[in-house]
Amino acid sequence: MSTTTFTRTPSTTARSAQEVAALLEDPGFGRVFTDHMVTIAWTEAEGWHDAALVPYAAIPMDPAVNVLHYGQAIFEGLKAYRLPDGSIATFRPEANARRFQRSAARLAMPGLPAELFLGALEALVQQDSAYVPDDPEKSLYLRPFMFSTEVGLGVRPANSYLFVLIASPAGAYFSGGVHPVSVWLSTEYVRAAPGGTGEAKCAGNYAASLMAQAQAAAQDCDQVVWLDAHEHRWVEEMGGMNLYFVYGTGENARIVTPELSGALLPGITRDSLLTLAKDLGFGAEEGRISIEEWREGNASGELTEVFACGTAAVITPVGTVKSAEHSWTVGEGTSGEVTMRLRQALLDIQTGRAEDAHHWRHTLVEA
Ligand SMILES: *Cc1c(COP(=O)(O)O)cnc(C)c1O
Numbered sequence: 001m002s003t004t005t006f007t008r009t010p011s012t013t014a015r016s017a018q019e020v021a022a023l024l025e026d027p028g029f030g031r032v033f034t035d036h037m038v039t040i041a042w043t044e045a046e047g048w049h050d051a052a053l054v055p056y057a058a059i060p061m062d063p064a065v066n067v068l069h070y071g072q073a074i075f076e077g078l079k080a081y082r083l084p085d086g087s088i089a090t091f092r093p094e095a096n097a098r099r100f101q102r103s104a105a106r107l108a109m110p111g112l113p114a115e116l117f118l119g120a121l122e123a124l125v126q127q128d129s130a131y132v133p134d135d136p137e138k139s140l141y142l143r144p145f146m147f148s149t150e151v152g153l154g155v156r157p158a159n160s161y162l163f164v165l166i167a168s169p170a171g172a173y174f175s176g177g178v179h180p181v182s183v184w185l186s187t188e189y190v191r192a193a194p195g196g197t198g199e200a201k202c203a204g205n206y207a208a209s210l211m212a213q214a215q216a217a218a219q220d221c222d223q224v225v226w227l228d229a230h231e232h233r234w235v236e237e238m239g240g241m242n243l244y245f246v247y248g249t250g251e252n253a254r255i256v257t258p259e260l261s262g263a264l265l266p267g268i269t270r271d272s273l274l275t276l277a278k279d280l281g282f283g284a285e286e287g288r289i290s291i292e293e294w295r296e297g298n299a300s301g302e303l304t305e306v307f308a309c310g311t312a313a314v315i316t317p318v319g320t321v322k323s324a325e326h327s328w329t330v331g332e333g334t335s336g337e338v339t340m341r342l343r344q345a346l347l348d349i350q351t352g353r354a355e356d357a358h359h360w361r362h363t364l365v366e367a
Contacts, residue, residue: 005051006038006051006052006053006119006120006123007050007051007052007053008052008053008123008127009052009053009054009055010036010055010127011035011036011055011056012055013035013055014035014036014055015035017130020130020131023131023169024131024133024135024138024169026171027133027138027168027169027170027171028170028171029141029168029170029171029173029312030141030143030168030170031168032168032169033056033166033167033168034056034124034128034131034140034166034167034168034169035055035056035127035128036053036054036055036056036124036127036128037053037054037055037056037057037124037164037165037166037167038051038052038053038054038120038123038124038163038164038165039051039052039054039162039163039164039165040052040112040116040120040162040163041149041160041161041162041163042110042112042160042161042162042163043159043160044159044160047110048110048112048113048116048163051116051119051120053123053124053127056166059162059164062151064151064152064153065148065149065150065151066148066149066150066151066152066158067147067148067149067158069153070148070155071202071203071204072107072108072109072147072148072157072158072161073107073145073146073147073148073202073203073204074100074103074104074107074109074145074146074147074200074201074202074203075143075144075145075146075201075202075203076096076099076100076103076142076143076144076145076201077096077141077142077143077201077311077312078090078091078092078093078096078121078141078142078144078311079091079139079140079141079142079170079311079350080121080125080132080139080140080142080167080364081132081136081139081140081350081351081352082132082133082134082135083351083352083361083367084352084353085352085367086367087352087363087365087366087367088125088129088132088140088363088364088365089352089361089362089363089364090121090125090142090361090362090364091268091272091311091349091350091360091361091362092268092272092360092362093117093118093121093362094114094118094362095268095271096117096144096268097112097114097117097118098114099201099266099268100112100117100144100146100201101114102199102200103200103201103202104146106197106199106200106202107197107200107202108157109146109148109157109158109161110161112146112163116163117144118362120144120163120165121142121144121165121364122364122365124142124165124167125140125142125167125364125365126364126365128140128167129365131167131169132169132365133169136347136351136353137171137172138169138170138171138172139169139170140167140168140169140170141167141168141169141170141312142165142166142167143165143166143167143168144163144164144165145163145164145165145166146161146162146163146164147161147162147203148160148161149161149162170312173312173313173314173316178315178316178317178335178340178343179317179319179335180316180317180318180319180320180330180333180334180335181222181223181238181308181316181317181318181319182220182221182222182223182318182319182320182321182322183216183221183222183223183224183225183238183318183320183321183322184215184216184219184221184223184224184225184322184323185225185227185291185321185322185323185324186212186215186216186224186225186226186227187227187232187323187324188212188215189209189211189212189215189224190226190227190228190229190232191205191208191209191212191226191236191237191263192205192226192229192236192263192264193229193230193263194229194261194262194263195262196263198262198263198264198265199260199262199263199264199265199266200265201265205265206240209224209239209240212224212226213239219322220322221320221322223238223239223308224238224239225237225238225243225321226238227291228261228263229263233290233291233292234258234261234288234289234290234291235258235289235290235291235294236258236261236263236264237258237264237265238308238318239308240265240310240312241267241308241309241310241313241316242257242258242264242265242267242269242270242308242309242310243257243258243306243307243308243309243318244256244257244270244273244306244307244308244309245257245289245294245297245303245305245306246303246304246305246306246307246336246338246339247297247302247303247304248302248304249304249337249338250337251281253282253283253304253338254282254283254284254285255273255277255282255283255284255285255338255342256284256285256286256287256289257270257273257274257285257286257287258286258287258288258289259286259287259288260286267309267310267311268311269309269310269311269314269315269346270309270310272346272360273309273342273346274286275358276342276345276346276349277342279345279357280341280342280345282338291323294306294321295321295326295328298321298328298329298330298331299328303330303331304331304336304338305317305330305331305336305337305338305339306318306330307336307339307342307343314343314346314347315339315342315343315346317330317334317335317336317339317340318330319333319334320333349361
């Protein structure tokens with residue numbers, strides 16, 4: 001447990017146990033928030049200071065605050081689960097803390113020490129533990145973020161920042177079980193280029209992705225698949241998730257994920273699956289996959305399944321692919337066997353239903 005002390009100001013208008021229970025019936029995703037939040041301020045003069053657990057509330061802003069004009073804003077996303085023994089744990093939060101520091105560095109923002117990042121998670125989840133559902137299909141989604149707070153229109157890194165942690169109970173990301181999604185291959189728009197901000201979890205990457213997502217929807221597709229910025233040929237990611245390609249079947253299956261080219265977001269789910277797949281006896285590697293290889297491998301039957309992965313939706317099968325020139329069904333168009341095995345194995349570790357051989361779980365609240 002962290003040694004940092006957070007001043008605590010409990011809310012006087014917190015929801016009753018009955019109100020929380022009603023919310024947890026069908027929380028959706030990112031719609032409702034818990035009674036508290038954590039804030040930590042940074043200034044050039046004082047560094048990180050004023051770590052505080054406070055009632056969830058609006059953050060008043062000057063219209064000239066730097067973030068509204070030049071977009072120094074980064075975030076993270078992780079989930080807390082209630083385990084069968086009653087304790088509450090999250091998954092590999094040290095990796096999120098490190099990635100938050102790398103995102104900050106890319107946007108010329110100060111790095112938050114991992115101890116403060118983890119301390120914030122513990123403080124908020126302890127306070128609002130009633131919001132962690134007692135159901136392995138549900139979780140408390142944790143959203144740490146940081147933005148510049150300096151007032152002024154000068155273009156340079158701001159001299160003050162605010163870190164905030166909020167939490168939102170989450171149901172199944174896709175209601176009604178796991179369904180294969182349809183994807184649109186975007187050749188018109190790119191998400192990121194090497195040297196850009198694609199490796200950072202920054203707010204602006206999402207703003208830049210919305211138009212392509214709208215184009216995918218106009219093509220009757222659920223999600224957009226990003227290709228490399230240079231040749232528009234190499235597969236990179238799907239929406240806000242990483243991708244995996246499954247070759248072969250059964251015992252001989254091998255999974256391949258696009259290598260980190262400098263434009264991909266290094267997902268913690270992606271990284272965990274490289275290890276977990278090997279634990280299950282599958283081959284697992286990073287590589288380059290072109291759209292021709294995807295189409296031809298699918299046609300020959302060599303490529304059997306494709307899935308996307310990330311914290312929010314865990315693992316989601318890809319069922320159909322569409323581009324300006326071609327469209328095809330991935331395998332049978334259903335949720336593949338390897339995909340579903342990996343999904344269950346990962347969820348079992350995250351929710352405390354399986355042994356945690358790699359020490360990925362991190363207890364936030366003792367049983
Ligand atoms: C957050 C994110 C992911 C998934 O990362 P996880 O650590 O697995 O949640 C993948 N791609 C993008 C663009 C993301 O923002």
